[in-house]
Amino acid sequence: MKQINILAIESSCDETSAAVCSNGAILSNRIATQAVHAAHGGVVPELASRAHMQNIVPVVDVALKESGLPLTDIDAIAFTQAPGLIGSLLVGGQFAKSLSVAMDKPLIAVNHMQAHVLANLIPDQKPSFPFLCLTVSGGHTQIVKCLAPTRMEIVGETIDDAAGEAFDKAAKLLGLPYPGGPLIDKYAKDGDPNRFRFPEPKIPGYNFSFSGLKTAILYFLRNAGTAQVYKEEFAATEEARKKFIDENLADICASIQSRIITILLNKLSKAARDLGIKDLCIAGGVSANSGLRKAFKEMGIEKGWNTFIPDFQYCTDNAGMIAITGYYKYLEKDFATLDVPSMARGF
Numbered sequence: 001m002k003q004i005n006i007l008a009i010e011s012s013c014d015e016t017s018a019a020v021c022s023n024g025a026i027l028s029n030r031i032a033t034q035a036v037h038a039a040h041g042g043v044v045p046e047l048a049s050r051a052h053m054q055n056i057v058p059v060v061d062v063a064l065k066e067s068g069l070p071l072t073d074i075d076a077i078a079f080t081q082a083p084g085l086i087g088s089l090l091v092g093g094q095f096a097k098s099l100s101v102a103m104d105k106p107l108i109a110v111n112h113m114q115a116h117v118l119a120n121l122i123p124d125q126k127p128s129f130p131f132l133c134l135t136v137s138g139g140h141t142q143i144v145k146c147l148a149p150t151r152m153e154i155v156g157e158t159i160d161d162a163a164g165e166a167f168d169k170a171a172k173l174l175g176l177p178y179p180g181g182p183l184i185d186k187y188a189k190d191g192d193p194n195r196f197r198f199p200e201p202k203i204p205g206y207n208f209s210f211s212g213l214k215t216a217i218l219y220f221l222r223n224a225g226t227a228q229v230y231k232e233e234f235a236a237t238e239e240a241r242k243k244f245i246d247e248n249l250a251d252i253c254a255s256i257q258s259r260i261i262t263i264l265l266n267k268l269s270k271a272a273r274d275l276g277i278k279d280l281c282i283a284g285g286v287s288a289n290s291g292l293r294k295a296f297k298e299m300g301i302e303k304g305w306n307t308f309i310p311d312f313q314y315c316t317d318n319a320g321m322i323a324i325t326g327y328y329k330y331l332e333k334d335f336a337t338l339d340v341p342s343m344a345r346g347f
Helices: 035-040 045-067 086-103 112-121 163-173 181-188 211-222 238-275 290-303 319-331
Strands: 005-010 015-022 025-033 076-082 107-111 131-136 141-148 151-157 279-283 306-308
Touching: 005 045, 005 086, 005 319, 015 045, 015 319, 025 045, 025 319, 045 086, 076 086, 076 112, 076 319, 086 107, 107 112, 107 319, 112 131, 112 141, 112 279, 112 319, 131 238, 141 238, 151 238, 163 181, 163 211, 163 238, 181 238, 181 290, 211 238, 238 290, 279 290, 290 306
Parallel strands: 005 076, 076 107, 131 279, 279 306
Antiparallel strands: 005 015, 015 025, 131 141, 141 151
């Protein structure tokens, strides 16, 4: 079988990544993170774009060296086309297009969310088609029915905020530094998830909503735990709020995390039951959350479903997932032209 070698570039947000895959096997997957955003409490698009421009050449160089393949052995260049921060996407897209022209190699445009789903096809143990994938990140929350590597259907999605954004917003309200989602996961390990009860929204079908939960958390903390609704007489002093958080941080984090996880898995469970699908996956940055991974596996055991989770390096934004998606698109000769636009939204 002819070797098909794909060089992939991911630059949708604040991580510059390059990877090389050969016949679907990931040979290298390098990621350069951007520490500059921590001081601002979130990703600053202009700073992200500048950092991508600084990082992209050395990251690609290292990925090629680690793969053991020379640039001349690459058969196609894959890149993240959408969705993401438009400035960041343009850096990766223009670099990929330039390389494609210089090498006279095919260009493959990849949807970032499709790639998150296909990260589950990287390990040796893969789900069988059709499978369901719960894709959870800072910007997206979706349940995707995957019929084939390039045939997907969204069966449920958030109608407002994403689960990852709910984690980060809750962390900010708790006074935790950015990125706060992983810190909630860390503190939750020592807390009681049943100590505080937060609401689960009643959204029909397989869709999600996290705006109401975020509001409940906001007033819960403003009221120092006495209520989850707004009333002027419930509001606590700044000193009382800080004292409440300091004394109950682990339990608060565990309770918030537990509710977000139950919202996610209850919808996934309903979709799997209704659609008769037994191979289930999770993907996206929030799939690195230890509480979600544990609860997902336990749900699979309880219900007799097969569960699959990508390795940690393929959960957050990475070029490995772009490479595996590019490989399957290469097999179908699904190539892009140089005028393919980078887009902030998609899928």
